[in-house]
Amino acid sequence: MALNRIVEAVTARIVERSAKRRRRYLDLIDAYDPSKPARVKVSEANRAHGAAGCAVQDKIDLLGGKWPSIGIVTSYNDMLSAHAPYERYPEIIRKAAREVGAVAQVAGGVPAMCDGVTQGFEGMEMSLWSRDVIALSTAVSLSHATFDSALLLGICDKIVPGLLIGALRFPWLPCILVPGGPMPSGLPNKEKAARRQLFAEGKIGREELLQVEAESYHAPGTCTFYGTANSNQMMMEVMGLHLPGAAFVNPFTPLREALTIAAARRAAKITGLGDDYRPIGRVVDEKAIVNAMVGLMATGGSTNHFIHLPAIALAAGIEINWDDFSELSSVTPLLARIYPNGSADVNHFHAAGGMGFLTRELLGAGLLHGDIATVGGESLAAYAQEPFLAGETVSWRDAPSVSADDSVLRDARNPFSADGGLRLMAGGLGRACVKVSAVADDKRAVEASAAVFDTQGEVQAAFKRGDLDRDCVIVVRGQGPRANGMPELHKLMPLMGALQDRGFRVALVTDGRMSGASGKVLAAIHVTPEAAEGGPLAKVRDGDVLRVDANAGALDVVSPADWRERAPAQLDIAGNARGVGRELFSLFRAHACSAERGGSAFPDFDPA
Known part of the structure; x- marks a missing residue:
C-alpha cells in the first residue's frame, strides 16, 4: 500500500524543518568508531575500575577479550507495581549475554515515580521533572563510555521518555527498550471509575473506595488502563525499539522471561563489533517519530505524549509540533477501544490481536512508515508478528488476520471512528x-x-x-x-x-x-x-x-x-x-x- 499522502507530507515537512538540527545530531554518530570495543578507548586504569566489581569470568572477558559490553539502565523499585518485576532482570540478562559471548553490567538506576500515588498532592508537582531527572540519570549511567550497546528497563509515564531522551544523547549506542508487562486484569476499569464518581459525590466512604482501588491495582505489572504507561509501550513497538510483540505480555510468565533473554542476545548482536550495527540515533528518525504519532491516534493514546514526543524528538535532532499531531489525527482511523475509550483493558486488547494486528493494519492502510530501521527486524513488517514459545525459546509468527473481539480492536476498513480522537x-x-x-x-x-x-x-x-x-x-x-x-x-x-x-x-x-x-x-x-x-x-x-x-x-x-x-x-x-x-x-x-x-x-x- 502506498503511503498516505498526509502522512507523507507531514513527514516531509518535519524533515525539512529539522534538517540543520538533525545533521548536527547525526554528526555525533559519524564521528564515533564502533568497530572497536568501547572500553579499549579509555585508559587501563579506567578499564580496571569498570571491571573490578564483576564476576571473575566477566572480568577476564572485559579486560582481555573482545566480547561486547552491554550496559543495563534500570528503573527497578519494589514500591511500584510496574517496576517490581525488574528486580530479577539483571540476573537473567547477564546469563543470557554470557551464552552469546557478551558481558552485561548494570550501568545505573533511574528514579521511577508514579502519578497514581502522587495525584492531588504536592509530590505530583515533581512528576514532569522526574522525566528530565531520568534523562540525566540515564546520561550519567552511560557516561562511563565503556558500553557497546544498552538495555533500557522502563515502562511507565515519565520513565520511558526520560530513558529515551538520555540514551538519544549517545546516538552511536544501540539500545533496546525492555518492558515488564501489564498486571493481570482485576476489577474492571469502568466499575472503578463509577465508584470514584460515587465517592466524589459522597455516596460511598473511603473504606469502600480503598477496597475498590485495591481490587483494580492488585498485582505486579503496569496498570491495565490505556494511560501513558501503556501508550509508551505501543509507541516503542511502532518505533521499532522493542522486540516485536513485547509490549503486553504479563510479568512472571515463561514468554515474558524468554523475551527478556532474547532482548539481551539481540543487544549483543547489533553492536558495531559485528555486521549488524543499529545505533539508536538512526533507529529514531523522522519516520519513527511520525509512526509514534500515528500509533497514538489509532489507539486513542495518552495526551501526555503531546508533551513527551516533542521532547524525545528534539533529543534526536527532530522538531515536531502540535499541528503535526492534528494533521495526522485527521487521517488516522481509531482502531482500538481500551479504557478510558472503552470498557476493555490492555490484556483484552492483547488477546484480541494486540500490537501485531494493529501494526499490520496500519501498514496495510499506508499510515505507518514500514521502511524504518528497527532493533528487531529488517523493517517494521517484523512487528506485524507476535511472539510465542517454541519449547523454551521465543519465536515469532504472523499476527491474527481477524480480530478476536471487534468491540476492542478492529481492522482499518471498519474503524471505531474515521479519525484519531x-x-x-x-x-x-x-x-x-x-x-x-x-x-x-x-x-x-x-x-x-x-x-x-x-x-x-x-x-x-x-x-x-x-x-x-x-x-x-x-x-x-x-x-x-x-x-x-x-x-x-x-x-x-x-x-x-x-x-x-x-x-x-x-x-x-x-x-x-x-x-x-x-x-x-x-x-x-x-x-x-x-x-x-x-x-x-x-x-x-x-x-x-x-x-x-x-x-x-x-x-x-x-x-x-x-x-x-x-x-x-x-x-x-x-x-x-x-x-x-x-x-x-x-x-x-x-x-x-x-x-x-x-x-x-x-x-x-x-x-x-
Whole structure:
C-alpha cells in the first residue's frame, strides 16, 4: 500500500524543518568508531575500575577479550507495581549475554515515580521533572563510555521518555527498550471509575473506595488502563525499539522471561563489533517519530505524549509540533477501544490481536512508515508478528488476520471512528490539546460562563459546596511547567463526570495535564502560553463566556468586549516552591520551555 499522502507530507515537512538540527545530531554518530570495543578507548586504569566489581569470568572477558559490553539502565523499585518485576532482570540478562559471548553490567538506576500515588498532592508537582531527572540519570549511567550497546528497563509515564531522551544523547549506542508487562486484569476499569464518581459525590466512604482501588491495582505489572504507561509501550513497538510483540505480555510468565533473554542476545548482536550495527540515533528518525504519532491516534493514546514526543524528538535532532499531531489525527482511523475509550483493558486488547494486528493494519492502510530501521527486524513488517514459545525459546509468527473481539480492536476498513480522537485546539485562549475519543459526540462543544480556580483543591471545594451545579467552563490556571511543574489534574475527572451526569454542560480548560486517563468530559489541556508566563488564561475572570469546541478546534473567548485590553492577573505561585523537595527543582521551573516544545528544562540540544 502506498503511503498516505498526509502522512507523507507531514513527514516531509518535519524533515525539512529539522534538517540543520538533525545533521548536527547525526554528526555525533559519524564521528564515533564502533568497530572497536568501547572500553579499549579509555585508559587501563579506567578499564580496571569498570571491571573490578564483576564476576571473575566477566572480568577476564572485559579486560582481555573482545566480547561486547552491554550496559543495563534500570528503573527497578519494589514500591511500584510496574517496576517490581525488574528486580530479577539483571540476573537473567547477564546469563543470557554470557551464552552469546557478551558481558552485561548494570550501568545505573533511574528514579521511577508514579502519578497514581502522587495525584492531588504536592509530590505530583515533581512528576514532569522526574522525566528530565531520568534523562540525566540515564546520561550519567552511560557516561562511563565503556558500553557497546544498552538495555533500557522502563515502562511507565515519565520513565520511558526520560530513558529515551538520555540514551538519544549517545546516538552511536544501540539500545533496546525492555518492558515488564501489564498486571493481570482485576476489577474492571469502568466499575472503578463509577465508584470514584460515587465517592466524589459522597455516596460511598473511603473504606469502600480503598477496597475498590485495591481490587483494580492488585498485582505486579503496569496498570491495565490505556494511560501513558501503556501508550509508551505501543509507541516503542511502532518505533521499532522493542522486540516485536513485547509490549503486553504479563510479568512472571515463561514468554515474558524468554523475551527478556532474547532482548539481551539481540543487544549483543547489533553492536558495531559485528555486521549488524543499529545505533539508536538512526533507529529514531523522522519516520519513527511520525509512526509514534500515528500509533497514538489509532489507539486513542495518552495526551501526555503531546508533551513527551516533542521532547524525545528534539533529543534526536527532530522538531515536531502540535499541528503535526492534528494533521495526522485527521487521517488516522481509531482502531482500538481500551479504557478510558472503552470498557476493555490492555490484556483484552492483547488477546484480541494486540500490537501485531494493529501494526499490520496500519501498514496495510499506508499510515505507518514500514521502511524504518528497527532493533528487531529488517523493517517494521517484523512487528506485524507476535511472539510465542517454541519449547523454551521465543519465536515469532504472523499476527491474527481477524480480530478476536471487534468491540476492542478492529481492522482499518471498519474503524471505531474515521479519525484519531486527539486534536489541536486554538483561539483567543491559546493552543491546547484535547482527547475526544471517550467524549460523546453531543458533549464535544460547550459554551458557558467561566469558573476560575488557581488550584485543583479549590475546584474540589467548590464542587462540594454545590457552586458548580450549572453549565460552566472550569478554568484551572497556574498549572504549567513554569508555575508548578505541570501536575496531572486527574482528581477532577470524577467530579466533572458527576456534573455532566446531572445534566450540566461542562468543560475543563487548563495549562496543566490530564494524562492518558482523560475520560468522558471535554478537557482542553496543556494550554500554552501558560498563565504564569502571562498567557491568556491569566486574563480570564469568573463569568466570562468561553467556547470550547473540539469539533471546530476552537478555544475562544465569547465575552467580555474589553477582553483585548484586560491585563493578565498576577498569579500567586510562591506556595509551589517549598516542601516535599520542590525547592530542588527551582532551576527546572525557571528554565522550562513551553508544553508544545516538550515542557523540558533542557535547552535545544542541537540548535538549528
